[in-house]
Amino acid sequence: MFNAWIQIFKRDLLIAFRRRSEIVHPLIFFVMVISLFPLAIGDDKVLLQKIAPAIIWVTALLATMLSLDNLFRSDFEDGSLEQMTLLKTPLSMLVTAKITAHWVITGLPLILITPLLAVLLYMPSESISMLLLTLLLGTPTLSLIGAVGIALTVGLRQGGVILSLLILPLYIPVLIFATLALQNVEQGFSAEAQLAMMLAILVLAITLSPFAIAAALKVSLN
Amino acid sequence: MEKQYLFSANLDVKNLACWRNEQVLFADLNLSLSPKNVLFLQGENGSGKTSLLRILCGFRLPDEGEITWGDKPTSSLPEYFQNISYVGHKNGIKDELTVEENLNLMRSMATASDIKTESVLKQIGLFKRADVLARQLSAGQKRKLALARLMMTENSFWVLDEPFTSLDKATVGFFESLIKQHITRGGMLILTSHHEIDLSGLSVKHLNLSSQNYV
Numbered sequence: 001m002f003n004a005w006i007q008i009f010k011r012d013l014l015i016a017f018r019r020r021s022e023i024v025h026p027l028i029f030f031v032m033v034i035s036l037f038p039l040a041i042g043d044d045k046v047l048l049q050k051i052a053p054a055i056i057w058v059t060a061l062l063a064t065m066l067s068l069d070n071l072f073r074s075d076f077e078d079g080s081l082e083q084m085t086l087l088k089t090p091l092s093m094l095v096t097a098k099i100t101a102h103w104v105i106t107g108l109p110l111i112l113i114t115p116l117l118a119v120l121l122y123m124p125s126e127s128i129s130m131l132l133l134t135l136l137l138g139t140p141t142l143s144l145i146g147a148v149g150i151a152l153t154v155g156l157r158q159g160g161v162i163l164s165l166l167i168l169p170l171y172i173p174v175l176i177f178a179t180l181a182l183q184n185v186e187q188g189f190s191a192e193a194q195l196a197m198m199l200a201i202l203v204l205a206i207t208l209s210p211f212a213i214a215a216a217l218k219v220s221l222n
Numbered sequence: 223m224e225k226q227y228l229f230s231a232n233l234d235v236k237n238l239a240c241w242r243n244e245q246v247l248f249a250d251l252n253l254s255l256s257p258k259n260v261l262f263l264q265g266e267n268g269s270g271k272t273s274l275l276r277i278l279c280g281f282r283l284p285d286e287g288e289i290t291w292g293d294k295p296t297s298s299l300p301e302y303f304q305n306i307s308y309v310g311h312k313n314g315i316k317d318e319l320t321v322e323e324n325l326n327l328m329r330s331m332a333t334a335s336d337i338k339t340e341s342v343l344k345q346i347g348l349f350k351r352a353d354v355l356a357r358q359l360s361a362g363q364k365r366k367l368a369l370a371r372l373m374m375t376e377n378s379f380w381v382l383d384e385p386f387t388s389l390d391k392a393t394v395g396f397f398e399s400l401i402k403q404h405i406t407r408g409g410m411l412i413l414t415s416h417h418e419i420d421l422s423g424l425s426v427k428h429l430n431l432s433s434q435n436y437v
Contacts, residue, residue, distance in 0.1 A: 082314060
């Protein structure tokens with residue numbers, strides 16, 4: 001059972017490595033959008049510092065949505081998904097392998113590059129570590145929730161608009177808790193409550209979304 | 223004597239119906255298939271052959287009726303689905319993986335057969351192209367690779383949808399002999415094909431979906 005999990009995980013990493021342009025695209029989007037803000041706002045250090053967490057989080061959220069589009073599409077189109085439903089390992093397990101691989105490929109580089117971009121927006125160093133922590137807790141949740149929407153719309157020709165309507169509202173709690181945590185740290189308060197909430201949402205997403213994703217994929221295949 | 227399949231049972235379909243876009247593709251369809259038997263589905267385009275195969279594989283839910291495997295409904299029998307080798311219109315191979323990586327992936331996902339990857343590559347004539355990305359193969363070569371799935375696992379129920387499109391004669395001959403071997407080992411097969419297929423010596427049932435007219 002774990003063998004199949006590892007095989008799918010390795011397979012997806014290998015495929016991503018051989019189709020590098022698709023991985024780099026969301027990352028470039030993330031870097032470009034964030035670096036446009038200082039240019040547009042000008043050298044207003046106080047303002048930039050104030051809105052930096054919001055800029056980074058909203059952009060990370062959009063970049064995640066952008067990157068998710070390919071999650072199941074190629075497997076759906078080349079028939080691999082059909083084959084996956086016939087395996088011993090339940091589909092709900094296999095999708096977690098796919099999502100983990102996807103997060104390693106797109107979510108992790110995004111987090112790694114964030115400190116650089118935070119400096120660009122004059123974020124103080126104590127806020128940067130909190131920013132990284134919220135991204136570490138938040139982006140896997142975004143991937144898991146987004147995957148449910150992707151799984152539902154993968155069979156549709158133009159699922160893009162429906163997809164945003166479907167998953168953006170579900171992203172809002174994560175966004176609120178993350179930015180609230182950052183505000184608290186800036187004002188010298190503890191952010192434990194917000195982090196605990198984010199962790200709770202993550203645990204909930206890990207336990208429930210694989211079943212929703214597997215069911216949605218089966219509906220899309222029908 | 224060839225090694226026999228361990229997992230095998232009768233497949234029975236009762237009163238199966240399938241609608242598509244508010245049109246009846248087929249209804250009250252009954253069929254049964256036992257080990258060592260072949261079911262050859264025929265019918266014109268759009269008569270529901272692919273839909274029937276997809277229902278049997280569980281990709282699609284039947285609109286009416288029941289499918290049983292050894293007298294148990296398949297909906298509560300995951301072993302039934304794990305025992306299916308399906309090759310449909312889509313090849314189910316990854317373009318970004320090499321031929322060999324694709325084969326090894328097929329094997330590692332299910333109850334693997336004893337046959338070595340190298341020997342499969344030789345038999346389907348892709349040994350020299352083992353390290354080539356599947357993307358660079360011709361349509362016929364891709365189809366061969368998709369059909370090689372049948373050799374990689376110990377599944378006793380094969381479901382093939384137009385398996386021989388774009389294959390050359392020699393390859394068709396090879397897969398025909400593979401089918402014969404599969405049946406003598408106690409396997410079952412359902413297939414559709416517009417090609418002439420030599421299944422002489424096997425017990426073949428024919429079912430023509432377009433001869434049943436529903437309005």
